[in-house]
Amino acid sequence: MINDIHILKTEILSDNWYILNKVTYEFTRPDGSKHIQNREAYDRGNGATILLYNLEQKSIILTKQFRLPTYLNGNPSGMLIEACAGLLDKDNAEDCIKRETEEETGYKITDVKKVFEAYMSPGSVTEILYFFIAAYNKTMKVNDGGGLAHEEEHIEVLEFDFEDALNMIDSGEIKDGKTIMLLQHLRLKSIL
Numbered sequence: 612m613i614n615d616i617h618i619l620k621t622e623i624l625s626d627n628w629y630i631l632n633k634v635t636y637e638f639t640r641p642d643g644s645k646h647i648q649n650r651e652a653y654d655r656g657n658g659a660t661i662l663l664y665n666l667e668q669k670s671i672i673l674t675k676q677f678r679l680p681t682y683l684n685g686n687p688s689g690m691l692i693e694a695c696a697g698l699l700d701k702d703n704a705e706d707c708i709k710r711e712t713e714e715e716t717g718y719k720i721t722d723v724k725k726v727f728e729a730y731m732s733p734g735s736v737t738e739i740l741y742f743f744i745a746a747y748n749k750t751m752k753v754n755d756g757g758g759l760a761h762e763e764e765h766i767e768v769l770e771f772d773f774e775d776a777l778n779m780i781d782s783g784e785i786k787d788g789k790t791i792m793l794l795q796h797l798r799l800k801s802i803l
């Protein structure tokens with residue numbers, strides 16, 4: 612346990628798209644000694660993610676898109692299967708995820724349930740991610756989804772049998788943290 616934390620200096624290393632800061636801080640250890648350390652922290656805002664599920668069909672909706680960082684680190688196609696997600700603008704997490712759901716999957720949902728929140732990479736990224744689930748059915752489909760053209764998102768919308776999706780975690784076809792957490796949540800809480 613450390614306490615009495617004081618930020619001494621924040622240096623911007625990059626503010627090209629998001630912000631990479633180098634932060635120097637002082638803290639006190641339990642024995643009363645004071646220490647100075649610095650760490651880099653990548654600030655790309657906060658986000659929200661959602662798993663859409665259909666109780667009758669026992670199915671779920673996921674997306675597939677190119678994610679450069681995975682391509683740079685062991686994912687040969689760079690394509691990643693993920694729960695729908697987006698970065699918070701100035702809106703709250705619930706409004707954000709409803710908007711992202713319509714843009715990325717084409718489903719217009721009104722009732723969402725927040726299930727938990729999590730820091731996804733606490734040693735290096737400031738982001739906190741808000742996790743939601745919501746029921747979907749065919750009548751809620753209002754467009755093809757795919758993301759915003761001007762953001763060049765090119766998102767594929769996929770409907771999976773829930774058991775198949777769970778098996779895809781074991782086979783390594785689903786490798787995205789937030790997606791695994793949401794799929795396991797549905798099973799743990801016996802929702803699907």
Ligand SMILES: Nc1nc2c(ncn2[C@@H]2O[C@H](COP(=O)(O)OP(=O)(O)O[C@H]3O[C@H](CO)[C@@H](O)[C@H](O)[C@@H]3O)[C@@H](O)[C@H]2O)c(=O)[nH]1
Binds near residue numbers: 658659699738
């Ligand atoms: N030009 C440019 N565009 C970028 C850059 N980085 C990201 N973008 C674009 O910014 C847009 C952000 O789309 P969102 O749907 O709002 O966010 P997201 O990337 O899906 O993020 C979600 O998933 C992440 C990964 O799990 C989460 O970390 C994040 O919180 C959020 O939930 C995407 O079109 C993405 O390509 C960049 O460096 N340059």
Ligand SMILES: [Mg+2]
Binds near residue numbers: 715
């Ligand atoms: Mg997104």
